[in-house]
Amino acid sequence: MRHEHVKKLVFVSAIATLLALALMAASILSPKPILLVLAMSVGQGIGTLSLALYLLAIVLDLQGGGVGDNALEAAREAGSGAKPPAAT
């Protein structure tokens, strides 16, 4: 369940970052007053928010034992009884 949340957060974060990048790139390629203001406010706001979402996803992921260990995650989801590594 937590793994799904993490994946969703990363997905939303990636889409938001693409949007922010589009705004910032548009203001660089076509520097009009409104575009510049939008890029420096909305664009960077979305970018910061998406980075925060990604960091939140990483924290959630680490709290859940880390989905980086795919075999362990798969085993856990399948209910095979594999235990997460003990905290050191």
Place this chain on the structure above:
Amino acid sequence: MSSINSINSIEELLKLVAIACAAASAAILVWYLVRRPPLGRVTKVLLLLGLGLLPVLVALTGNIAGYEFTLSREFCGSCHVMGPYIRDVADPKSQSLAAIHSRNHKFGDQSCYTCHADYEMFGAITTKLTGLKHLYYYVTEYAGTGPDGEGGPPIKLYKRQDLEKGKLTQEAFNKRMNGVCGQCHSTYAATWVEKHGAFADDVRSNAQICIDCHNEIHPTALSRRPGAQKAAAEEKK
């Protein structure tokens, strides 16, 4: 190689870096969205690049390039209301004060900012805040006006409105006005003293301002066209 040779300024270099970082970041994100790989260590590090490091670089370099561009005459002229001003300063035959100064190769490309920016300690910040106010007025009051802003409210003279509203004292206003000219004109050059001998002390003490006499600054401005004064007076009534 030729594209590297065509980079002539720090601003262009920053723009190139920003676009390259944006492209790299977008490539990583599109790869992730299309392939949806498991969130292993490599994916996390790549996403940290694509979601964190590279966009931060885009924002930093883009901001600097953006701020640099906002100093340019081209940027000020991108609002149609500024059309008459920009055409006048770009006219090689114009003898207006703004046009003469805009032909100076040292700052001609940034002549609007050079003369209109506040020059105090936080001048750059207050100037940008004023610019945001201009953008607000542009969107709310000048968006549907004629090709040169005809039909919109008259453009107030630089800082004069602050003086009229009592936000600036006469002394502070004079100091600001002469401070703009004083960026280059020290009032101590021999030719200047020769021509201005009678007023030199008054100008230096800000009792008299340069534009009292040198007042053909923007002669083609909307507010100075025939009939504009009458229209402004009628609007006041």
